[in-house]
Amino acid sequence: MTLATAHGVVLDGVRGVVVRVEVAVSDGLPSVGVVGLPDASVTEARWRARCAVEASGRSWPNRRVTVSLSPAEVRKHGAGLDLPIAVGILVAASALPAGSLESTIFVGELGLDGRLRPSRGLLAAILAARRAGFTRVVVPDEGACEADVVPGITVVRAVDLSQVCRILEGVDPGCGAVRSEVRTDGRGSGERDGGEGGHAHAVSEIGDLSDVRGHALPRWALEVAAAGGHHLAMVGPPGIGKTLLASRLPGLLPDLSDDSALDVAAIHSVAGRRRPPDAFTEPPLSAPHHSASAPAILGSVSGGRAVPGAVTLAHRGVLFLDEAPEFCRPALEGLRQPLESGLLTLHRTGWNGTLPARFQLVIAANPCPCGQRTGSGTGCSCAPAAVRRYASRLSGPLLDRVDIRLAVDRPHPAELESTDLPESSAVVQDRVRSARARMAHRYEGLPWQLTSEVPTGDLRRRWPPGPDGAEVLRDFERRSPNLRGVDRVLRMAWTLADLRAAPAPGRDDVAGALALRGAHLGWS
Ligand SMILES: [Zn+2]
Secondary structure (H helix, E strand, O other): OEEEEEEEEEEEOOEEEEEEEEEEEEOOOOEEEEEOOEOHHHHOHHHHHHHHHHHOOOOOOOOEEEEEEEOOOOOEOOOOOHHHHHHHHHHHOOOOOOOOOOOEEEOOEEOOOOEEEOOOOHHHHHHHHHHOOOOEEEEEOOOHHHHHHOOOOEEEEEOEHHHHHHHHOOOOOOEOOOOOOOOOOOOOOOOOEOHHHOEOOOHHHHOOHHHOOOOHHHHHHHHHHHHHOOOEEEEOOOOOOHHHHHOOHHHHOOOOOHHHHHHHHHHHHHOOOOOOHHHOOOOOEEOOOOOOOHHHHHOEEEOOEEEOOHHHHOOOOEEEEOOHHHOOHHHHHHOHHHHHHOEEEEEEOOEEEEEEOOOEEEEEEOOOOOOOOOOOOOOOOOOHHHHHHHHHOOOHHHHOOOOEEEEOOOOOHHHHHOOOOOOOHHHHHHHHHHHHHHHHHHOOOOOOOOHHHOOHHHHHHHOOOOHHHHHHHHHHHHHOOOHHHHHHHHHHHHHHHHHOOOOOOOHHHHHHHHHHOOHHHOOO
């Protein structure tokens, strides 16, 4: 009996899990058996592997072949293990050099003609390989460009099994050249470096704040939201720029760290999307339409695989729900768990597990079903009961987590005529970064980085406002004995203090926080 071991990757949710593929070729009637919790598509790999091996001009062992996949408890699905199974069999049959599979992960589906096809989640597979200490990964040439962003592992591309064999024999370097050791992050043009502003975001996808004229209060609210990580709600009539404003928030957030950026890109790769290389470290914006189903928002399971929903695609970025009361109730209710824990649990036939979903929520809503209930309210034809019903669709537990609630109205004509160029995202992003640095310093050694993450009890006890700030807060508490409301004001006041580099919230910070809490919207 001869043995060989190859390694591949299967997806578990949005993470890759390295699978050990052991192959034994022994005497006996010619047969191929696969053991170790394979699903039908993995079991079929033996037929695809056989055709591909023969198409590559290599000989198939006419003996008993046993393929064992481990860890045994991980469910193996999809055709992504075709390639490691095929090369494992070739080595076990002594058709390829022993030892050629070491430190290498193989990813890819095989066509009957031996051609390699990309499988979904390539980036997640490469990250799993790197985490597990592998130094080389062989991937299908087709669709391999997304692999170029991972440092610390050599990615070798091949078009078919025949080329993989030549690579393992050391006679072919692989196509597309062996990758560089440093990440190519598309900053070569220098476009993203905003001079003194440091790393400005690429403006292509998300748009710049300098495109937004007027709207002084909402612009400021976006800055506060970005600095403190506060969730934000905007209420106003249709067509006045709520979407434009919300789409600017990711551009005000600090760039993702390299590791976070790779995690985010891996999630998008599992969902079959590729993040634009020039905006690779930009926090993502996920903006589903209000007609989207609950599975589209929260995620689903199809064919034994988790399909990330909008909340997971917003991981480490922004989830924007325009016309939020129009979303179906199960989708809105389902947001509570990720808002609380940053995770989304799916229990479905075929797959159980959690997906990452730590996002900043921005919701926009019309003031009433017809949208015209602003200012004096003339022009609104809605019955009071209909207005109440509309507002109540954003349930208390959901709105409870939204610190900033803002009425957005048409900009004043004078604001629109002004020739001053509004501040750019890069300038605001700089202030956000400084404020976040102050928070990180204050919470050093504690499990929080942003004020929005600090439990309110701790905030009240350990970080009270300054004396004159406390006075304004006490006055507010007397008039509005809702403790949760008071806590929200204190949270925002700290962010305002951090934005102006003050040691503790003063009178103006508390007053500013009161202005952002949206009491007049009647949402509490
Ligand atoms: Zn109305």
